[in-house]
């Protein structure tokens with residue numbers, strides 16, 4: 001049962017004792033985070049690691065270099081020197097009265113120890129201040145509902161008000177189906193904020209992490225002044241299965257991976273996890289920070 | 292009661308077939324017609340009825356709206372980067388005495404043309420053609436009218452290779468900053484990001500029996516319930532009708548449709564729309580650019596429902 005399906009690790013959250021293994025039934029639409037044992041299996045090469053060892057390698061498989069998915073807290077711990085969170089208590093309502101949505105949210109909160117699929121705040125990265133938003137694929141597959149949209153919009157607005165650079169780590173399966181059209185409108189809301197921020201000269205760095213798909217790809221993920229990604233990240237608009245059904249053929253190996261997007265001209269760089277903090281620091285310095 | 296209406300309607304069809312074969316059943320036909328009319332008046336359409344109407348092959352398409360609404364329309368082609376997307380019609384023309392830039396997602400009429408138009412599903416070059424023409428509208432200070440009618444942006448290999456997500460994302464920021472008024476009318480299907488990419492507008496209108504949704508009901512049922520056959524059920528819970536969206540404050544106007552909405556009944560509908568389009572655009576044109584942009588920002592800024600909205604003004 002444990003290793004039957006393709007699994008990937010989400011590194012332990014500071015608040016919780018249990019490490020997590022996420023069952024990846026369908027990387028686009030399923031977002032179950034299930035507490036399992038003390039070890040994880042690399043989804044790429046199958047190597048089995050103790051959770052403790054994986055943590056010392058920042059969640060990168062030492063055998064094949066696969067960048068495993070990270071929870072938002074772990075990501076923030078890896079790249080920031082200081083972090084002051086915004087709006088932690090904001091929670092979803094159920095705008096469409098969608099059956100079972102509250103229960104789904106509650107179980108995701110319980111498992112992930114997060115209120116929603118994005119964490120935002122004021123951060124210091126290599127002595128450079130910035131506004132940081134980090135999405136968490138462990139919470140309903142990082143899908144975008146009203147809270148994700150609102151928190152990201154507020155983060156963009158805060159960056160504009162305080163004339164700070166903005167960094168968003170994207171990780172999302174796309175729309176939050178249970179919020180229907182409300183989910184769609186978050187794409188417009190965030191885009192308006194990004195455009196207003198851009199007009200006043202704000203720097204926005206979009207970092208794409210596994211997976212970045214659907215409505216997030218079709219909005220703020222692709223609106224950065226710089227767009228970078230971790231190695232091997234799945235990046236696309238439509239899901240693989242939908243495309244295969246449409247064109248009735250199997251997609252080539254490596255399709256919709258970061259390396260493919262770099263080749264097609266949609267990324268500035270691919271940045272390995274162990275170079276992310278240093279690279280972001282350099283970028284922030286080059287855009288108005290102190291050398 | 293829905294089943295009852297459908298039962299009487301199918302009986303009506305059978306009677307009409309008899310009539311066509313030369314058997315006089317006109318009295319029965321009239322009686323059934325009255326019954327259907329009365330039942331429909333008492334029980335309004337459900338979401339699935341509207342999905343059916345929104346997708347009906349007889350429903351007017353963008354090119355027919357343009358033909359009826361726009362004088363001296365001149366079509367412009369190409370995105371200047373890759374190609375010309377037949378699923379998007381773009382150009383300029385007159386509505387009344389005002390020159391507009393018109394952009395329409397086109398499904399086409401008849402099988403051959405529908406295939407050519409890719410059933411209204413745009414590729415990245417379609418969105419990039421729209422962007423080019425929107426920038427031109429801004430340069431020449433023309434208002435923009437967008438007609439939305441798409442099941443969604445095209446999901447293909449080439450579309451991904453050429454950056455479907457990036458193309459839509461860029462349309463969203465471009466529309467966010469456009470310094471001319473934009474009206475978008477959802478005329479049939481408003482499918483997902485592919486529709487939104489032409490709907491970050493000062494006003495968004497919907498035809499009475501159009502739909503606007505995060506995904507098709509079939510796709511929604513597949514993702515949430517692993518069962519595409521539950522699309523009808525999905526259409527209800529998704530809240531995708533013009534009335535739903537108007538009640539959410541996401542749509543500014545619902546344009547009434549006749550019972551039989553087709554190319555023959557379109558002219559009367561267009562005549563009812565023309566003056567309102569002109570009046571609306573002229574009101575927005577009176578605003579200073581900063582106010583126009585601020586109003587657009589605030590319109591979409593208010594969309595979303597959260598609890599404990601701390602930190603917002």
Ligand SMILES: [Zn+2]
Pocket residue numbers: 042043044045046047061062063064065066
């Ligand atoms: Zn590995």
